[in-house]
Amino acid sequence: MPRSRCVWAICPLTVLQRQTHTTALDGIAWDKHRSDRSCFSIGLSHPCPLGCGPRSPKYRGGPTLNQRRLARTPPERHARGVAPPTHPPTPSAPSIKDRLDERVVGQDEAKIQLAQLIAMHLNWCHKPLDALLPPNGLLIGPTGVGKTHTIRTACALLDLPFVVADATSLVPSGIVGEQIEDILERLVESARQLRLSRGEPVDLDVPIDRADLDLARTGVIFIDEFDKLASSEAAGYEEPIRLTVQRRLLKLIEGSLLRVGVKRHGTDHPDHYINTMGILIIGSGAFTGIDTPAIRSRRAPNMLADLVDPLEVVSTDLVQYGFIPELIARMPVLIQYRPLEKQDFVEILKGEFSPIRLWQRYCAAFDMDFADPEPAVLQLIAEQAVRLNMGARGLQQLLFQRLPAEIFEFERSGQKTYHLTAERWRRPRRSRSQG
Template structure:
């Protein structure tokens, strides 16, 4: 968590590299994150009183709502899950149990801590793997071997280690005990008690037989033995405890499509009781409650919830009043105009154009996007968004893919060449499609 104490200004500067505009949303999110860091510096008694200010993002699809939340969690090393409100339904209806979002967060948090521990112990894990492989290639000396033999063994082992590290032995086969893979079950629809029973049964059966032996190449053995090394060297109990702690104090749950469970005041007689039911099921989790997971009870009081929705057919006030009150910070994201789409193509880090250049570079094809062509791509994307559903920046993927489809399909024909994407090529590929609104609906 090396970036956990980034200032709001630093967070916004980082987000600017990937997301164009939406300055208000970035600022609100940055302050909310900084307040979480500030809270953890306070005395324990005050910490409990400082509740997170949950955020409601309002804006059409593809304008950056999810990307802002996902990017900020990534740079700060925070546990993060994205769920869709429309996938949940009230208990008694078919759907997912709302509490499963907290179990998913704990699962993600433990995975995050485990990866950190693997990185910290990378040298130990590497040594473990090397020693195991060398033992198979040069069997250990018997007890009571002479000092000369011991020295010779050390020299031979070091030489062999270097050969294994350099990949010289990768194709040689050795026999190893295949590690038992830990199967993690985290299903919101399965009660925690049933999961624990399933795990107990699995342990009883696995304990009755040793790890099966398998002949594999040394290259394969390196990966398989890393799993064994992690299980042997890492303290899984402390990893789980740290994972729960992080989920409770630093976790972020992004609830997308919250508008899909709002009951519009225009709807006749509130035809869908499951929508309001989902909101009422969400309420205790967002307000703060205890959720049972396979790793223990988790308090949701200090989890940051970010809800998002387009609210095209409903409005935030159509949510039940108690749930509205739990999202005090509201921010409206701007729709993307042609200039914003152009900037997304040219100014964002790892933009879609750079991605396609890299992908075709694998085939030894150098793609060159002329500036007029990029402007045309932004223009046609904007036109398509106006004529059909506005899907924001996601339209760029469809449009760019359409333009370079033939080049991508016949990449071997262009190998070793530079291929210019010109304005005329963009027009040739997209003019007819965008003009015909019926075709646009299905193709763009």
């Protein structure tokens, strides 16, 4: 019969009798010779039958000194001569990649590089070294391949402050629009919201405190549409603005003290300064046309021999694309995303974040059932998505071209279960002229 500790920690019976024997008393098993001098009972709800409670004069007042020491000591350190296991202070790149595999389909090479970049950033934040800063990076790939989804998912899984900035809205100082300091303020606000979600004590009367700034320094700034900052002759009057924004980004990336102030309730609060050194900056864009001969013809003659993949984008291509060399040199990690293939679309449609789940939730709200589509339908949708060449966003377009009329007629008919079959998907859509 399993034994568990009695509610009263010390029983005088074990002190008076040193012989080892077990006696059954009122359904309670007793061990008379325990080194911790405690009685054992079948259930913790049983009081000690000898009256060893706090109201009894026999009560000795709780556990022994050794018991208290053992309670404070981790189990792995109880054995003599066994050192406690050492755990890395930050997650490793393989662990980050494994967690991304659960939510992001495909793009294995890109996920490995991004996981290593984030792991190196977190390791630097744990032990900062001003003389050796972690690198920043660029995500390069066509639309809809998962660039934003990957970095957003990684930051959510790792509880990192995260903010998305649109490069097309960035302007130099003195012009109406979003500036670099505005991005930092949103990053600090993201850090505060993260602290609130963790249950940390936060003084809501103070817009910014030191804990917000310290946590924001471990965060990630994601600049979407980064390729739109490239200067070119076609940019016209916008070219000087783009070059100025690129130089302003240098101040953010290379590490500077920038002022962040929050205005709330119509009152100006004191400004604070945040050191941007160590904040992970990641740009993202499609960089359309960067693989054209006009761009790659400027490469050195022997550069192709040093590349694993001749189609790989290098820093020289980005400079020819319209970026200043100083900015590209500070974003040396170039992570390329490949176009999605047919099997990738099939996995997305079967996954947790499939756009089909949106239709299933809609039907469930009206007591209808949208059955899981058969595999043949998923293959047809994936083939059309490849031809559409819009990435994962193209799946929503394909579904909304077909399903609204189908679901509308299904709701009107009063049926309870809708089946999306290959025959229905191949059925020609009714044109608008047909009403």
